Every structure is written in structure tokens, then in C-alpha cells.
Amino acid sequence: MTRTRDEQAASDIATAAGVLLLDHRKALGSDTNPAEFKDAADRLSHEFIVAELARLFPDDAVLSEEGADDTARLNAHRVWIVDPLDGTREYGELGRSDWAVHVALIEKGALTVGAVAMPALGVTYSSADGRQERSSALPVRVAVSRTRRPEPVMRMADSMGAELIEMGSAGAKAMAVVRGDADIYAHAGGQYEWDSAAPVAVAQAAGLHVSRIDGSELRYNQEDPWLPDLLICRPELAPQALEVLNR
Numbered sequence: 001m002t003r004t005r006d007e008q009a010a011s012d013i014a015t016a017a018g019v020l021l022l023d024h025r026k027a028l029g030s031d032t033n034p035a036e037f038k039d040a041a042d043r044l045s046h047e048f049i050v051a052e053l054a055r056l057f058p059d060d061a062v063l064s065e066e067g068a069d070d071t072a073r074l075n076a077h078r079v080w081i082v083d084p085l086d087g088t089r090e091y092g093e094l095g096r097s098d099w100a101v102h103v104a105l106i107e108k109g110a111l112t113v114g115a116v117a118m119p120a121l122g123v124t125y126s127s128a129d130g131r132q133e134r135s136s137a138l139p140v141r142v143a144v145s146r147t148r149r150p151e152p153v154m155r156m157a158d159s160m161g162a163e164l165i166e167m168g169s170a171g172a173k174a175m176a177v178v179r180g181d182a183d184i185y186a187h188a189g190g191q192y193e194w195d196s197a198a199p200v201a202v203a204q205a206a207g208l209h210v211s212r213i214d215g216s217e218l219r220y221n222q223e224d225p226w227l228p229d230l231l232i233c234r235p236e237l238a239p240q241a242l243e244v245l246n247r
Contacts, residue, residue: 003126003128004113004128006105006112006113007113007115007126007127007128008128009052009053009056009057010103010104010105010113010114010115010126010127010198011103011115011117011124011126011128013048013049013052013053013103013115014049014101014102014103014115014116014117014124014198015101015115015117015119015124016048016052017045017048017049017084017101017103017117018101018117018118018119018124019119020044020045020048021041021044021045021085021091021101021119022119022120024040024041024044025041025091025094028092028094034092037092038085038088038089038091038092041085041088041091042065042066042084042085042088043066045066045084045085045101046064046065046066046067046082046084048084049064049082049084049101049103050062050064050067050082053080053082057078057080059078060076060078060079060080061073061076061078061079061080062079062080062081062082063079063080063081063082063193063194063221063225064081064082064083064084064194065082065083065084065192065194065195066084069225071223073221074221074223076221077107077108078105078106078107079105079106079220079221080103080104080105080106081102081104081105081106081193081194081197081198081220081221082102082103082104082194083100083101083102083171083194083195083198084101085099085101086099086100086101086102086169086170086171086172086194086195087099087100087168087169087170087171087172089168090168090169090172096120096168097118097120097121097172098118098167098168098169098172099118099119099120099168099169099171099172100116100117100118100119100169100170100171100172100175101116101117101119101171102114102115102116102171102194102195102197102198102199103115103117103198104197104198104200104201104220105201106197106220106221109219109220109221111197111200111201111204111218111220112127112201113127113128113201114126114127114197114198114199114200114201114202114205115127115198115202116171116174116175116198116199116202118171118172118175125175125178125179125202126202126205127201127202127204127205128205129202129205129206130205130206131205131206131207132178132179132180132206132207134180134234135180136234136236137180137183139160139161139162139163140160140161140162140163140183140184140237141162141163141164141165141181141182141183141184142156142157142160142162142163142164142165142182142183142184142185142186143165143167143172143173143174143176143177143182143184143185144157144164144165144166144167144173145166145167145168145173145189146166146167146168148189150187150188150189151188152186152188152213152244152245153186153187153188153245155244155245155247156184156186156241156244156245157184159240159244160184160237160240160241160244162183162184165181165182170185170187170191170195170196170199170230171198171199173185173187174196174199174200174202174203174232175199175202177203177208177232177233177234178202178203178206178208183233183234183237184231184232184233184234184237184241185230185231185232185233186213186229186230186231186232186233186241186245187213187229187230187231188213188228188229188245189228189229190226190228191226191227191228191229191230192225192226192227193220193221193222193225193226193227194225195227196218196227196230197220199232200218200230200232203232207235208232208233208234208235209231209232209233209234209235209237209238210230210231210232211230211231211238211242212229212230212231213229213230213231213242213245213246214229214242214245214246215242215246218230231245
């Protein structure tokens with residue numbers, strides 16, 4: 001499938017940032033200060049991504065988790081939404097692969113491009129990959145956090161008799177649904193736009209259902225980037241999931 005310049009750039013930048021993070025991770029050891037190590041990783045990836053976007057798309061705005069928010073983005077036609085390191089906790093644990101790099105593009109308010117690199121797995125998922133075919137699986141598998149289990153999500157999982165699959169970052173959970181290792185990723189514990197923009201772009205292009213947990217549209221490049229909940233799932237599971245999530 002031929003990729004647009006934007007799609008190729010998002011994928012290339014996310015992938016390259018992931019390589020930098022893998023190299024940085026080699027310094028992780030028992031005598032490493034965890035907070036300083038993870039802060040340096042966030043900064044390394046952020047600075048690389050922002051520099052590459054400025055080089056390739058000098059007129060575009062950027063919203064990054066690690067950067068100061070310039071409200072000029074609200075009037076920009078094109079805004080890149082970036083999470084330089086999604087799953088910082090998992091990144092700081094040797095052997096874990098459930099962390100990611102997110103790069104997404106908003107054009108005139110619409111989410112058009114997304115790339116999610118999972119460097120430790122050696123793969124980058126792109127909205128350019130298009131629709132993915134999946135076979136039904138029972139029991140339903142729900143991707144959940146290792147440490148946070150919002151009540152609406154657990155109620156949904158219980159109602160479906162679901163198997164819980166624990167993993168770290170939002171990007172990792174969403175991509176598990178994209179590749180068919182999970183069927184649902186629902187989040188109700190609080191997020192920001194950079195946590196979900198790229199995963200949602202990839203999931204949507206892959207033919208999955210994406211929405212807020214009340215079924216409403218996910219909107220990006222808002223004045224307040226807080227976007228507290230999310231549902232990504234196989235389309236046939238959406239009606240039941242939404243019904244239970246909204247009880």
C-alpha cells in the first residue's frame with residue numbers, strides 16, 4: 001500500500017525515536033536512578049521528534065506530552081500530537097516490551113494519520129496499514145492495566161465473562177486489539193489526547209470501533225487536552241460494551 005508523505009513521516013519518526021530509546025535503555029542497571037533515567041528518556045525522544053517535525057513540516061503545530069503547550073495550535077490547520085514515551089514505567093523495567101512511541105496528525109480538527117512504534121517488539125503500526133481481518137475468539141479478551149482497574153471497565157469485563165490481559169501503555173493495549181491479541185481496550189481512569197490520538201488513528205484505520213465510553217466521538221486538539229476515557233474494540237462487541245460501560 002502506498003503511503004502519503006505524512007503517513008511515512010509519522011511512521012519513520014516514531015520508529016527512529018524508538019531506536020533512540022532502545023539505545024538509551026542499554027544504560028539501565030541496578031545502580032541507575034530510575035526517575036532520572038526515565039526523565040532523560042522522555043526528553044531524548046521528545047527533542048528528537050519535535051526537531052524532525054520542525055524540519056519536515058515547519059509550518060505545523062505540535063502538542064507533545066513533554067513540551068510546553070502553545071495555544072496557537074488551536075488555530076492551526078495541521079497539528080501533530082505526540083507521546084514521546086508511552087508507558088514510562090514499563091520502559092524502566094528490563095525485559096518489558098509494553099511501551100510505545102505515539103505520533104499522530106490532526107488536520108482541520110480531524111484525526112488523519114497515526115503511528116505507534118513498539119520498539120522492543122521491533123514493529124511500528126500505522127494508520128496506512130488499513131483494515132485488518134480478525135477471527136472471533138472466546139472468551140472475549142480485555143486489555144487492562146497492571147495497576148489500575150476502573151470500576152466501569154471491570155463491570156464490562158465481568159458481564160462478558162472476559163479474560164483479562166495485563167499490560168502497560170495505552171498504545172500497547174490498543175495495538176493488542178489491532179493485531180488480534182485482545183478484543184477490547186476500554187479506559188475510564190483519565191488520559192490526555194497524546195495517550196490515545198495515534199492508537200485511535202491506527203485502530204480506526206484497521207476497522208475497529210473507537211469512541212468515548214459513552215459512545216460519543218473522540219475529539220482532538222481541544223483547548224484542554226484532557227480526554228479521560230476511551231473504547232477501542234471489535235465492532236461487533238461495541239454495543240454490549242457501551243451498554244454496560246454506561247450503566
